[in-house]
Amino acid sequence: TLKVKTGDFINGTEFINYTLTITGAEFSEIYGWFGDKTIDINNQSIEIDFFEGISENGLVFNNPQLNFYINNAFGVPMGVNFTGVSSSNANGTTANLSGTITDSPQFVRAPSTSQVGNIATSVINIDESNSNMRDLLAISPNQFNIALTAEANYTNDDGSDRNFVTTESNVEVVTEINLPLNVKLTDVSRDFPTGIEGFDFEDADTIKLVLNxxxxxxxxxxxxxxxxxxxxxxxxxxxxxxxxxxxEVPTSGKIEEPTTNSSIVKVHKGEDGGYQELLDASVLNLVMRVTSYNAGEDNFVKIFSDYELIIQVGTEVNVNHEL
Known part of the structure; x- marks a missing residue:
């Protein structure tokens, strides 16, 4: 309280200067206007083993999804930018997310000042309707790179709604990759190597490798x-x-009766017969190339959990003995 006695006066050049030092200050809640700064809210890499060994390009999923569940406990509405989302594969190929999902920030809700301590959840779905998700998966990625930034006070740029933060405030981002097993494959390849060192049929004239x-x-x-x-x-x-x-895939989409096939590969002595190369080889490698049913007609097929592919490999050896 500043008291001015009768007869005293204060002129315009006088002032009072206070210096206040606060040490070890703590807060439980802060209210105010926090501005429109850009902040990093998520930076992570997701390893994907599903595509291991599968050739780049040729595998297409029908409407794959990348879903984000964002739990915001700050009293600050945000706009999340998805331009930092990409996929990469073992060959060093990178595909960047694009589409309408990256054209503008995506709104993230926030609790109001009357909801301190609560969490506002926003769900953001990225699929083929608003992005190039198929392209990100078509390179057979082994990693998804997710670097999200957010614009604080998105759609609240006039400061009409107050912001708040408490000691418990945080932003949690849960990422979900949804790959429906409804696919199209066009000449997708994968290697299956196996060691064969020491293989030897000294007296064999012809070796038949039988694949059932x-x-x-x-x-x-x-x-x-x-x-x-x-x-x-x-x-x-x-x-x-x-x-x-x-x-033949029926209208129900599920194959009930399997098909059988048998193939024979003849390896024999002599020029270009492959026999000596088989003896000299350290590895037998099978490069499998797969195309899905009616892929040329842009047809997608469903993969059911009880489907089976049984592979049987055997040998037949012709041996001549002189008596």
């Missing part, structure tokens, strides 16, 4: 059989061997 398959999947498949040296160079290759075929 029982297939319930809606896929057609061929293989390239390769004999590889220790340095992975190809010593001998038998290309385009029919491996398995798809049954």
């Amino acid at each position: 398959t029982i297939n319930q999947l809606p896929f057609d498949g061929t293989i390239d059989m390769q004999f590889l040296a220790a340095d992975s160079s190809v010593l001998k290759e038998f290309p385009d061997i029919l491996f398995f075929t798809s049954a």
Whole structure:
């Protein structure tokens, strides 16, 4: 309280200066206007093993989804930018998210000043209707990179609504990748190597490698059989061997009866017979190439959990003995 006695006066050049020092201050709640700054709210990488060994390009999912569940306990509405979302694969190929989802920030709700201590949840769905999600998965990624930034007070730029923060305030981002097993495959390849060092049939004239398959999947498949040296160079290759075929897919979408197929690869002595290369090889590599049923007609097929593909590999050896 400043008291001015009768007869005293204060002129315009006088002032009072207070210096206040606060140390060890703590807060429980702060209210005010926090401005429109850009802040980092999530930066993570998600490892994906699903595509391991699958060739880049050729695998298309029908309406894959990337969903974000954002729980905001700050009294600050936000606009989240998704331009920092991308996928990458083992070959170093990167695909960046684009589409209407990245054209403008996506609104994230916030509790009001009468809801201190509560959480406002926002769900943001990214699919083929608002993005290029198919492109991000088409490269057979082994990693999703998610770097999200947010604009504080998005749609609240006039400051008419007060902001608040408490010691318990935080933003939690839960990311969900949804890959429906409704797919289209076009010449998708994958390697299946196995060691064969020490393989030897000294007296054999011809070796027949027999491949039997029982297939319930809606896929057609061929293989390239390769004999590889220790340095992975190809010593001998038998290309385009029919491996398995798809049954007709009924209107219900589910195949009940599997198809069977048998293929024989003859390896024999002599020029270009593959016998010596088989003896010299360290690895037998099967390069499988798969195309889904009617993929050329832009048809998607469903994959059911009880589908089976049974592969049986055997050998027949012709041996001549002189008596």
